[in-house]
Amino acid sequence: MNVKIEMGPGSAIAKVALAPNETFTAEGGSMVAMSGNMSIETTTHKKGKGSIASGLKRMFSGEGFFMNHYTASANGGEVILSSSLPGDMMVKELQNEKLVVQGGSYVASSTGVDIDFEWQGMKSVFSGESIFWLGVRGTGSVVLNSFGAIYPIEVDGEYVVDTGHIVAFTENLSFTISKAGKSILSSFLGGEGLVCKFKGTGTVWCQSHNPQGFGQAVGPKLKPRS
Amino acid sequence: MSMKFEFSLDKKPDYGFITVKIPAGQTLKVEASAMASMDTNVIMKTKMKGGLGRLLTGESLFINEFTAEKAPGEICLAPSSPGDVDHIYLDNDTIFMQNSAFVASAMGIETATKWQGLTKGFFSGEKLFLIKCSGTGDLWFNSYGGIFSVDVDGDYVVDTGHIVAFTGGLEYKISKVGGYKSLFLSGEGLVCKFSGKGKIWVQTRKVSPMVSFFWPFRPQKSN
Amino acid sequence: MKWSIEGAPAFAHIQMELAPGESIVTESGAMASMSAELDMKANMNGNLFSALAKKFLSGESFFISTFTNGTTSPKKITITQGTPGDMRAVDLKDGSVCLQPGAYIASTEGIKLRTRFAGFGSLIAREGLFRLEAEGTGTVWYGAYGGMIEKEVKGSYIVDTAHLVSYDRHLKLKTQLSGDLISSLTSGEGFVTRIEGNGKIVIQTRSVHGLAGWINRYL
Numbered sequence: 001m002n003v004k005i006e007m008g009p010g011s012a013i014a015k016v017a018l019a020p021n022e023t024f025t026a027e028g029g030s031m032v033a034m035s036g037n038m039s040i041e042t043t044t045h046k047k048g049k050g051s052i053a054s055g056l057k058r059m060f061s062g063e064g065f066f067m068n069h070y071t072a073s074a075n076g077g078e079v080i081l082s083s084s085l086p087g088d089m090m091v092k093e094l095q096n097e098k099l100v101v102q103g104g105s106y107v108a109s110s111t112g113v114d115i116d117f118e119w120q121g122m123k124s125v126f127s128g129e130s131i132f133w134l135g136v137r138g139t140g141s142v143v144l145n146s147f148g149a150i151y152p153i154e155v156d157g158e159y160v161v162d163t164g165h166i167v168a169f170t171e172n173l174s175f176t177i178s179k180a181g182k183s184i185l186s187s188f189l190g191g192e193g194l195v196c197k198f199k200g201t202g203t204v205w206c207q208s209h210n211p212q213g214f215g216q217a218v219g220p221k222l223k224p225r226s
Numbered sequence: 227m228s229m230k231f232e233f234s235l236d237k238k239p240d241y242g243f244i245t246v247k248i249p250a251g252q253t254l255k256v257e258a259s260a261m262a263s264m265d266t267n268v269i270m271k272t273k274m275k276g277g278l279g280r281l282l283t284g285e286s287l288f289i290n291e292f293t294a295e296k297a298p299g300e301i302c303l304a305p306s307s308p309g310d311v312d313h314i315y316l317d318n319d320t321i322f323m324q325n326s327a328f329v330a331s332a333m334g335i336e337t338a339t340k341w342q343g344l345t346k347g348f349f350s351g352e353k354l355f356l357i358k359c360s361g362t363g364d365l366w367f368n369s370y371g372g373i374f375s376v377d378v379d380g381d382y383v384v385d386t387g388h389i390v391a392f393t394g395g396l397e398y399k400i401s402k403v404g405g406y407k408s409l410f411l412s413g414e415g416l417v418c419k420f421s422g423k424g425k426i427w428v429q430t431r432k433v434s435p436m437v438s439f440f441w442p443f444r445p446q447k448s449n
Numbered sequence: 450m451k452w453s454i455e456g457a458p459a460f461a462h463i464q465m466e467l468a469p470g471e472s473i474v475t476e477s478g479a480m481a482s483m484s485a486e487l488d489m490k491a492n493m494n495g496n497l498f499s500a501l502a503k504k505f506l507s508g509e510s511f512f513i514s515t516f517t518n519g520t521t522s523p524k525k526i527t528i529t530q531g532t533p534g535d536m537r538a539v540d541l542k543d544g545s546v547c548l549q550p551g552a553y554i555a556s557t558e559g560i561k562l563r564t565r566f567a568g569f570g571s572l573i574a575r576e577g578l579f580r581l582e583a584e585g586t587g588t589v590w591y592g593a594y595g596g597m598i599e600k601e602v603k604g605s606y607i608v609d610t611a612h613l614v615s616y617d618r619h620l621k622l623k624t625q626l627s628g629d630l631i632s633s634l635t636s637g638e639g640f641v642t643r644i645e646g647n648g649k650i651v652i653q654t655r656s657v658h659g660l661a662g663w664i665n666r667y668l
Contacts, residue, residue, distance in 0.1 A: 006372075006374070007239050007372035007374070007430055010239065010240030010241075010308075010372070011239045011240055011309065011310065011372030011430045011431065012430070013372070013374070013430045029435075031385060032384070032388045032428060032430060033376065033383060033385065033388060033428050034382075034383050035381075035382070035383070036380060036381025036383055036419070036421075037381070038383075080428075082371070082388075082430045082431060082432075083431075084435030084436070084439070085431075085435065085436060085439055086240070086308055086371070086431060086436075211439070215439065215440060215442070215443035216443060218440060218443065219440055219442075219443025219444050219445070220443075222440055222443070222444045223444065224444060224445045224446060224447040224448075225441060225444045225445075225446060225447065226447045
């Protein structure tokens, strides 16, 4: 599986090229277009497997209940994937390692990668992300999406990421909920409120924009909901 | 052969912006509210569009005509949806476009609404109205998300919500993706299966998730 | 101070490195991420009266944040805006730039923000009666939804009211109908801004107003 990201960071798509008979897994609803001879199987988990529980767990993480497994014909093929909102995508090659991914940011992965539900503790309630995270582990490619441009930060010590801006981080990092300024008053008056403070040595991928801010800017101009 | 307009496309693919130079005395047809800026000698006239089909498609009933008076004039066009813009010169040819994709055209292009019928529109979850553009001259269109084009020779599958436009010679039918289980569970809904030889313009985003995203931010109806 | 605007025009944001002792002033809530060792302080946006004026008359925040590097090595900060869109930086030398409400993002310490009366023509155009002017010596970063394009106005030019982001102070702005009365009502264009004089303007290639109208078609 060879993945190319195009039209980032605003309108990103992932072009997934498959070798003959190769299979990969993508979140339900992410397919834009594909070659005419692809075969598709839908389950709640891995190809040929799955339970209601694994589907439910993913749903709590802001992902779809079902996963689609695409298999190319003997000639190979291409599937084009996108995300639901404007934004960026990235590919990370995992070498027997684990990424903690914001619920909602998972798009696709190769067969050697396993996705599970990840609990980061009650602090997630304040992180501006969904309460549940995904643990993505194994060896192979994983495709992630974001709202906004993705930029990596190499953390060695401590680093602050505003709530709502985390896409993923390597497993040797951990975060706590903290205030942005020295005083609580300054943090709230400055509009920053709570932030996530990362500790350890590793990489955190941030998204440049917070979807909440965009929702609040446009929402009041929309027709009322009933 | 009809005259070709001089134009430029900026800020692709996210916020595509069209700048057209209108020669003295010439006129450009522009979708309602797409004008962002223009020279002061460009004069706007509003015309009623023909066809009852317009009432169903959610388009404006009006179209604006911009004429450069006495001297050449520049006009800049900004569609309202975030996304790309593209251009095609039709030479006595036809293309079909998703109903909100029309931005502007030369006077030589005729547009007509073509409803795709209940089955096609109903299952796709999108209002599948197509605009048929035919004639000779420049045509500009837009999308939600970036546009990429696919040269089809054989079969190609596109999610119905991602179609921007396709050339008139292509055959297409709405079908399911995968088996029957996938039809209801995959989240992919129905797709459009194209066959034959031609070109398809595909948009990288779909409108419905954007609309759902804004739901919690909308004001509440007060009784 | 080292900085660059990344992700433009879709999701422009500022990647900045503050040298020891340097500070950056930002609109409230603009920090996306930063080194844990930077100090953050919230201040009123001017004195009480002018902070209130900025909040209620020109759509800016009541508080602004100042981030300072009090350490002995360079530290990073990422600054963003509330909506997706483009950003620009302008260097002022005892100069000024007029900004539409909500466009201000950040500035170096030598820049002051002032609210000025924009004339009654602005009220009709829904832009508010007051305009924001950034003035002094230093750098101002500002942004808007959509891409941003600079135009040189020579004599006169027409801009849809929702698409103007910034303009030179000496340019004159007038509100007028987009066509004759009937056309203006049915065209979807309504009022436009007529700019007179010679100077630079920056327009945005999308507007939040237009975006909302587009989404409303599907609701």
